[in-house]
Amino acid sequence: MSSQPPWARTGFTSPVARFRRCSRLSVELELDADEDVIQHPALLASLCVAGVGADVAHNIAELRLKGALELPSLVTVALMLAGTLRHVRILALDNRPYGMGSLDSNKLHALHTTLHGAFPALEELILPARACLRGLEAFAGSRLHTVRVMADSPGSLRMSHVRSLVQLPQLRQLDLDGEDWIADWSSDSDDEEEEADEDEDDCPACAAYLHLGDASDEETFRDMNDQEVGELWALRRLLVSPPPALERLRWPQWPQQEVGFAGGRITCVELRGHCAADLHRGAAVLLPVLAATGRRLPLLKAGHLGDYPERIISQLQPHTPVSRLLAVTDRVKLMGLKLMERTSRHQPSAEAAATALQAVVRAVGGLPEELRFGGYGRPARLELQTRPRYSAGAGGDRQAAGSAATPATPAAVAEVTAQQVLERAAARMWDTAQAEAAATVAEAEAAEAAYVADNSWYRREKLVRMHVLLRGPFMWQLTCGPDGAASGSGAARLKEWLESLVARSPPPATASVAGATPGIQARIAAEAPGEVKVRRCSFAACGSGSAMALAECGDPIAALQLYRAAVAAAAGEAPGCLQVSVCKAGAAWTVEISKVIRELWEDHRRSAPVLAMPTGTAAAAGQGLAARGPPEAGAERPGQAAAGQVGAAAGQGEAVAGRAGVAAWECDLQVLQRLLLLTEQAHEVVGSGE
Structure with a gap:
């Protein structure tokens, strides 16, 4: 049997061979109108590289394969192309709507082993479904440092996937949200792997996950189905023992999460939820992880939170997951807060919003970067940029004399009617x-x-x-x-x-319709x-x-x-x-009332002093003090004794910066609460009729 590729005997040359340089090759296999399956997909794919020389093939670093094929068939296509494209660093496998399809999950390790051997330079792998994460330990020790799963793909994260992922010591990026790899899956896709975790309780490597529970789990699980609960357990396990080199994890389910790591430790968590319940679920994921590792969370970034005031307040009550998470977080950054208003005029929406704003500001230790007030389906009544008032460096030119002790008062705004x-x-x-x-x-x-x-x-x-x-x-x-x-x-x-x-x-009077056909006359009459x-x-x-x-x-x-x-x-x-x-x-x-309210806010900001941001250790601790308040009496900071006089001086700077920051945002808080009330009162005075 001849060892030549099929196209060599036909003399066919791919158009790709005409390019001097090609860095990305996408191959899409489509069904003919009268066929149910794609015939000879590997042979068809080989024609795409027919006659491509080594100089062109060397520059093709990204290969994307798309076709309605079972996963083994699509991998066979990849293997056929690998003979020519030996320098591919990014490989995307898109076999919608099949996903893992009927492939036995126990054979995924062999499939990944084959891909590892065929693409030795592979650095990034994009998989069609979460079920395909199983068996990735076959890439251990390879150049593979990034794994993505296409967005909206079927299946769920399971403990078997976590077992595979933690065995990749070189993995740096794990994107389970499919950034830039959106997929449109059919509703009947199913990659549940029901049998994959039947022996989970007997797995010594994952026994620790059984102890990753939280006191609020019963309440959290009440509104979740079995698949979502299983994913939560698996995510907790992955966060407790991530791959040692992992730098970033993106998680798609509500709330969307992006977790930063350094040396196996969590350094930052960004939650992109849309309502108070999303924050609750995010806290339910993180609390057992922090408890198991015995560490605090250095930075929590919360996305744009929008909900009714009473729901937000309820999530900030003592002993709720959100409050307990904030208590073990050093610094919180809230990107945006939207306070929804009730449509009934019998309910004091602005008063409730002001109370909720106060609860949020005092819980996170600062203002959100953006504040909105309004309901669904209509423009926001109030929309303000509320970034913290800090200058670029300590003692900058913009720092007013005595600003640390005398922040501007909200008296001017209080007098506005x-x-x-x-x-x-x-x-x-x-x-x-x-x-x-x-x-x-x-x-x-x-x-x-x-x-x-x-x-x-x-x-x-x-x-x-x-x-x-x-x-x-x-x-x-x-x-x-x-x-x-x-x-x-x-x-x-x-x-x-x-x-x-x-x-x-x-x-x-519009143009005469004399002489027009009856149809045109009817159309013109309807439009008039x-x-x-x-x-x-x-x-x-x-x-x-x-x-x-x-x-x-x-x-x-x-x-x-x-x-x-x-x-x-x-x-x-x-x-x-x-x-x-x-x-x-x-x-x-x-629109105009909102602009006036924004002008009042900006006037207040301009009249208030700009606080200098402390540098070095004092900056970080000052922010922590502003967020959490002063330490309890008798409490000793780690390393305080060893720091000596330097630590004492830094502590004094932290306290001053912290008190100044608290005074500043307390002043801003009073102004914002007043502006919320003014917004509602102004709209109530406007009469309207329909």
Whole structure:
């Protein structure tokens, strides 16, 4: 039998051979329309490298194989290509929707051994399913330092996988979240390996995992299925005894976690949950690990946390997993906090949010980097950047004299009223509208003229969507005056008056449809604007005897009609008492109030001193003191006696820095709580009607 590759006898040359340089090769095998299986996949793949010379093959460092094949068949394809591509450093195996498929899990070790021999330079391996992690110990001592599993792949992390992973002393990166390797798996994929861990209790190497329980496990497991519970145990085991060279672990399940290691120790954990329950589950994973290793967590980064205030507060109660995790953490960094509000006006959302914010800030020892307040399905009522106020170095130019002892007080913000916030918001909205009004109206009229000349769907889509602004004593009399205020019908009176204006100004006549076919006539009639009403209107008093209203129409032509009619009314019905303008669609009281609140926050930040960040040991300990408070009386820090006078001096610096930091964020906390209340109060004053 000839030892030549199949393509050598046909004289076929792959287009790849024409390239001077090629660093990445992707091979995708697809089914023919009349076939159920891919015929001769290895032979087809070999054609991709037919005639490729050693100089080109030497530069191909990444090989991606994709095809609806059983795993052994896809590996056979890889082996066929390995004869030419001996310098591949990254190998991706994508056999959706099969995953491990029907392959016996006990044969995975042999399969990985084959890959190890075929690709001696392999450094990164991307697997199609978590079940394929079993048997990876075959790569022990090789160059393989990164293992990834495609995102959304089937199966779960099991103890058999952990046993294989911990036997890879050279493994540095373990990505079980499939970063940049998204897969779209069919719902019937199944790689559960039900029999793989039947003898788990008898495994001496993994007996330690049986002792990795936590007092809160019963509560934690209550809302988890058996697969999720098994994954939690396996993850705990992996974190307790990771591969010695491991630097990073990415975990996909809620909460998403990224764990940093150095010398087999956890140095940082980043939780990317979305609600308070995610933090609970993340804490449930970490607490037994820290207890088993007898170490504290140096740094905890929490992602953007969003939930209702009462749920957040409940997770921060004493003896909850989250509180116990914070107690054994040196430093906490909260990226973002979103406090959800209830839709019912009978519940004081801002007051509850302020209480929750206080609980979070005092629990983590500082402010979140971003604070948001609002509900689902609508823009946030408040959105602030709240990064800590620290200068770049100790004693920097930005440090105010005496700042450590005298942080700025929130008195200025405390004196601001909701009415003042509304007046500033109204002024901002009006000034912005006036600056763009002429251009907006001109653009809207030009689009209307084009639509009148050519009554088509395309022209209708080009119509300019805008809102109408009205302000002055006439608006106050209509909405906030004795008649409207006494009856509480200011919004209804405003809406009725606005609709009467639209009715006075008929829509423009569109192009004649004479001679058009019945079908076109029906389409034009359907697209033509009918009786248009004002969709929504809102108003607020914006000064002594004056109010401003924002009117939104569902139809762009109706908005232009309303603007023209309002201008005529301002000149005829209310001369000198009514001003009219237009603004681009998207303008809203919520947006402008949020901007005013942000300005108040920035004013406070500028008026407050910037604290110098201590350097060296004092910096780290100062942050820890700010987060956890001073040590208990009589408590001795590790190494304190050996440090002598240097340690004592550093301790004094830590205490000063810690007290200054606490005073600073306590001051900021008071301001933020006040701004939350102002936000809600300002929105409550705005009247609206639909």
